Amino acid sequence: MALGSTHQHPATPLPLLPSVAKNFKISKHPTYRWELNPFVQLAHRPTDDWTEHSSPGSIVLDTRDLSKVYGRGKQRFEAVKQVSLTLRQGEVLAFLGPNGAGKTTTIKMIAGLVRPTQGQVTVAGEDPHRQPRALRHIGAVLEGNRNLYWRLTPEENLEYFGVLRQVPRKVAHRRGLELLARFGLEEKRSTPVQKLSRGMQQKVAIAIALIHNPKLLLLDEPTLGLDVEAGEMVKALVRQIAQEGRAILLTTHQLDVAEELSDRVAIIRRGQIIAEQSTEALLKEFSSSTYHLEVEGELSPQQIHTVTQLGATVQGAQITYAGTPENLYGLLGALSPVPLVAVQRDRADLTQVFLKLVKDHPDANS
Amino acid sequence: MIDLLQAELKRTWIQFIRYPTEVISGIVIIMAVFYGLFASAQYMAGPGFAFGDRLDAVVLGYAMWTLIISVNNDIAINLQIEAETGTLEQVFLSPYGAPRVFLARAFASLALRLVILMVVLLLLMGISGSRLAFPPMLLLPLVSLLLAGYGLAFLMGAVALVFKRVQQILGIFQFLLLFLLAAPLEEATGLMQYLRFLIPMLPSTGLLRDLMARGLGLDWFTYGLALLNGMVYFALGLLVFRWAEATAKQRGSLSGY
Numbered sequence: 001m002a003l004g005s006t007h008q009h010p011a012t013p014l015p016l017l018p019s020v021a022k023n024f025k026i027s028k029h030p031t032y033r034w035e036l037n038p039f040v041q042l043a044h045r046p047t048d049d050w051t052e053h054s055s056p057g058s059i060v061l062d063t064r065d066l067s068k069v070y071g072r073g074k075q076r077f078e079a080v081k082q083v084s085l086t087l088r089q090g091e092v093l094a095f096l097g098p099n100g101a102g103k104t105t106t107i108k109m110i111a112g113l114v115r116p117t118q119g120q121v122t123v124a125g126e127d128p129h130r131q132p133r134a135l136r137h138i139g140a141v142l143e144g145n146r147n148l149y150w151r152l153t154p155e156e157n158l159e160y161f162g163v164l165r166q167v168p169r170k171v172a173h174r175r176g177l178e179l180l181a182r183f184g185l186e187e188k189r190s191t192p193v194q195k196l197s198r199g200m201q202q203k204v205a206i207a208i209a210l211i212h213n214p215k216l217l218l219l220d221e222p223t224l225g226l227d228v229e230a231g232e233m234v235k236a237l238v239r240q241i242a243q244e245g246r247a248i249l250l251t252t253h254q255l256d257v258a259e260e261l262s263d264r265v266a267i268i269r270r271g272q273i274i275a276e277q278s279t280e281a282l283l284k285e286f287s288s289s290t291y292h293l294e295v296e297g298e299l300s301p302q303q304i305h306t307v308t309q310l311g312a313t314v315q316g317a318q319i320t321y322a323g324t325p326e327n328l329y330g331l332l333g334a335l336s337p338v339p340l341v342a343v344q345r346d347r348a349d350l351t352q353v354f355l356k357l358v359k360d361h362p363d364a365n366s
Numbered sequence: 367m368i369d370l371l372q373a374e375l376k377r378t379w380i381q382f383i384r385y386p387t388e389v390i391s392g393i394v395i396i397m398a399v400f401y402g403l404f405a406s407a408q409y410m411a412g413p414g415f416a417f418g419d420r421l422d423a424v425v426l427g428y429a430m431w432t433l434i435i436s437v438n439n440d441i442a443i444n445l446q447i448e449a450e451t452g453t454l455e456q457v458f459l460s461p462y463g464a465p466r467v468f469l470a471r472a473f474a475s476l477a478l479r480l481v482i483l484m485v486v487l488l489l490l491m492g493i494s495g496s497r498l499a500f501p502p503m504l505l506l507p508l509v510s511l512l513l514a515g516y517g518l519a520f521l522m523g524a525v526a527l528v529f530k531r532v533q534q535i536l537g538i539f540q541f542l543l544l545f546l547l548a549a550p551l552e553e554a555t556g557l558m559q560y561l562r563f564l565i566p567m568l569p570s571t572g573l574l575r576d577l578m579a580r581g582l583g584l585d586w587f588t589y590g591l592a593l594l595n596g597m598v599y600f601a602l603g604l605l606v607f608r609w610a611e612a613t614a615k616q617r618g619s620l621s622g623y
Contacts, residue, residue, distance in 0.1 A: 070618060079618075105618060113455055114618040135461040142621075146452035151384045152377065163373035164460045164467065192384065208456075 060137070060215045060247035061087035061110065066119035068105050068271075079105045081271040082119070087247040089215065092238070094262035094279070095251045096354055102271040103251045104143065107218050110249070111140050124215050136166060139209030143220035143251070147205040150194035154185055154204045157193060158211055165212035172211060179207040183237065199230025206237055217241060219250045223257050235261060259283075259350035267357050275357050279350070286348035286356060291328060293319040294341040306334040317341070367470070370462060374474035382478060396486050403428055404494045422498045423578045429483055430511075430574070431547060433476075434567075435540060437515045440475050441468050441523035441607075442532045449530070455621045464611050465604050468523060472516055503584050504577055510589070511570035513596030518566055520603030524610030530619070547571050563591045566599045 068080040080102040087093050097103050108114040110121050112128030112135060121127060126134035141147055148157050155176055162172025180189050183203045188196055193204060202222065209217055222238065223231040231254075238261050242248050252258050258265065259279060266276040275282065295317050299307065304314050310331050312321040321331055332340075383389055403425055445468075448454040460467050491497060522539065526532045551562040552572030562568045569592035576582040614620045 068618070108455075108618070111455075111459060113458055113615065113620055115612070115615040132461045132463050135459055138459065140456075140459060142452075142455055147456055149377065149381065149453060150451070151381045156377070156380055160373050160377050161456065163369050164457070164462070166461050169369045169372060 058089050059086055060089050060124055061085065061249065062122040063106075063110060064120045064122075066106060066109055066116050066121065068102075068109060068114065069117045079271050080109070080116075080268075083268065083271075083273055084119075085249075085266060085273075085276070087216070087249060089247055090242055090245045091264065092242045092248045092250060092262045094258035094265045094350075095249055095268065096255065096258055096265060096350075097251075097268035098358060101268045103268055104220060106268070107140075107142075107220055107249065107251060110216075111135075111138055111142075111218055136212060137215045138218065139212065139214035139216070140218040141202070141205045141209050141220065141222055142218075143224060146201075147208065148193045148201060151192055153190050153192055154180055154196070154207070155189040157204060158208055161208045162211040167212050175211055175213075176207075179210060183207050197230070199226050199233060202226060202230065202234055203237065206234070206241075210241065215246060217246050217248045219248060221252055222250065223252060223254055231257070255350040255354055265350070267354060269358055282353055283348055283350065286353040288322070288346045288348075289325065290320065290322045290346040292342070292344045292346070293321065293331075293335070295319065295335060296339040296341050299335070299338060303334055303338070307331060310334065367462075367466070370467065370470045371473060374467075374470040375477060378471070378474040378478050393482065393486065396482065397490065399428070400425065400486055400490050401494070404490055404496055421496060422500060425487070425498055426500060426504075426574075426578060429487075430508075433479060433483070434511070434515050434543060434547060436479055437472065437476060437512065438519050438522060438539065438543060439536050440472055441519045442526040442536060444468075444471060444475075445523055445526045446530070446532060449621055452621070458611075458620060465520070465607055468520070468607070469516075469604075472519060476512070501577055504574065506584060506589060507570045507573035507577070507592060510592040510596035511567055511574070513593070514567040514570065514599040517596070517599030517601070517603035520600075520607040524603075524606045527607070527610040527614045527620075550575065552576070563595055566595065569595050 063083060063085045066080055066083040067078065070077045070079055083102070083106055085093065085095075085106075095103055095106070105114055109116045110123070110128070112121075112132075115129060121129065123134050124137040126137065128134040128138065149160070152160065155173075158176030158179060159169065159173045162176060163169050167175065177189070180186050183206070185200060185203060185207070188200060193201055196204070206219075206222065209219075219238065223234050226234060235257060238248060238250065242261075248261075250258065250261060262279045264277065265279050265282055267274050277285075293312075297317070299314060307314055307319060310321070310327055311323040312319050312331055319331075319335075321328060323331075332343075404421065445454065448457060457467055458464050487498065522532065522536065525535060529535075546565065546567045548571075549568065550572070551558060551565070551568055552575065554562060562572070569588065573584065573589060573592055577584065611620075
């Protein structure tokens with residue numbers, strides 16, 4: 001599930017003419033792929049010009065020293081401590097942490113639903129706590145919430161929430177139909193939401209979060225409670241949405257999902273960020289330099305001697321080597337001409353990284 | 367804002383008619399109560415207040431009573447329901463701001479109730495052959511009454527936002543409403559004849575009684591004070607609601623219930 005070594009930040013300048021480039025996006029996983037994105041095209045029609053567009057790679061979310069304290073005296077509890085995050089257009093940040101670490105409080109402070117005790121939130125240059133206008137840039141699917149009116153159909157929900165986000169009614173209706181078509185929900189457009197499957201409801205909730213063409217999408221546990229198929233569907237949607245150039249802040253306990261979708265990871269523990277870097281760099285940092293080699297057939301006693309001298313251990317056709325990458329080539333030379341079946345470097349996954357960071361952090365046992 | 371109002375009207379209407387059995391049973395109950403009133407069984411109206419013994423006055427009194435109770439409870443109950451069902455935070459994500467959204471919702475729900483009430487009354491007039499007549503001038507004190515009513519509704523909404531569980535308070539509040547709607551303080555002498563203008567809705571209900579029961583015309587000076595009373599309570603309700611929103615955001619308890 002690890003990211004490929006060709007992984008690159010999607011905000012990297014693309015070798016395309018600007019007029020062409022804005023309608024094309026790069027697919028991040030597993031290999032680069034150029035594709036025409038009809039949603040982006042529609043969003044640029046003059047009639048839809050009711051939101052502004054950021055320049056590629058520009059900062060969408062900026063939080064500075066966000067803190068939240070609940071209660072006073074003995075009841076005082078610091079839920080979030082000086083959290084600073086930056087998120088650029090087209091970037092997916094996985095915001096991870098154990099239960100009660102402060103993820104949801106941080107997300108709600110970003111969305112203007114919880115007022116920070118200290119610090120500042122800026123979304124596309126506007127503060128959602130001071131300028132209600134800033135909420136036009138934010139779409140959110142919040143955990144533990146239905147996010148939808150169950151008596152209304154997906155079509156009705158989309159139109160209603162579009163208007164609630166200040167999209168003109170007719171535009172909201174048209175965009176709602178486009179989103180339903182894009183999310184494969186056309187057939188269910190007139191079915192009351194409460195009769196839809198959990199996966200479909202989640203897709204409708206994500207569509208609603210996009211109805212006003214926000215620059216920032218906050219997804220709190222978007223795959224929670226979904227079966228495998230629905231979870232895959234939602235993951236694919238998240239990828240598409242990021243490819244459109246939206247910034248996505250994602251919280252999840254499913255670390256394979258985070259690893260697969262994120263460009264960067266921020267890990268929060270007891271309200272404090274304990275790690276924040278690119279997913280790839282974090283995985284690399286925690287990956288060991290141990291290589292596992294498999295050969296076809298048996299090695300000669302001379303080969304076993306040489307290989308052992310280089311620091312490797314041999315068990316039948318399996319060789320384990322924990323030396324420097326340079327000596328690896330000496331090892332490979334010593335194995336010649338026995339055919340190689342596999343050469344693999346030990347690679348940490350995000351679950352290992354997360355557990356190590358959360359358990360090993362200095363205040364883990366405090 | 368017009369778009370928002372239309373969207374709220376549509377949402378309220380769809381949610382109302384989505385399950386026809388609910389609609390039919392609701393209308394049957396309202397028709398039964400009003401049929402009782404038409405058949406001179408005034409006790410059907412429960413603790414309502416009347417503007418006299420004439421059928422018009424009894425029907426108007428009961429209609430007003432149910433309308434004001436629903437207006438007053440509307441915002442608080444909706445806030446609680448939406449917190450429970452998990453749509454409240456999405457509403458607070460609106461760039462319109464919560465007070466405007468809830469105001470639009472209150473108007474939509476009032477419009478729906480008025481439509482139901484009118485349909486029921488027209489049906490009953492058809493069935494019973496009775497005729498109701500109301501002086502159009504009634505609309506003026508009705509507006510000032512509803513303004514103050516919405517002010518109180520926002521106050522109750524504020525209570526719901528900060529304290530969450532409001533059923534008990536709403537129950538007790540109905541007794542207070544009974545006083546506000548039924549106490550004939552316009553006949554009071556001494557200091558109370560002036561103080562009554564400070565109490566929410568009282569000046570408007572006094573004017574309604576003047577028009578319906580006493581057969582008097584509209585006293586424009588009193589109406590001006592009643593309108594001022596309505597506007598002040600409406601503004602106060604909005605201010606307290608804003609404070610409650612800020613407090614709930616401060617406590618991080620917006621979606622709690």
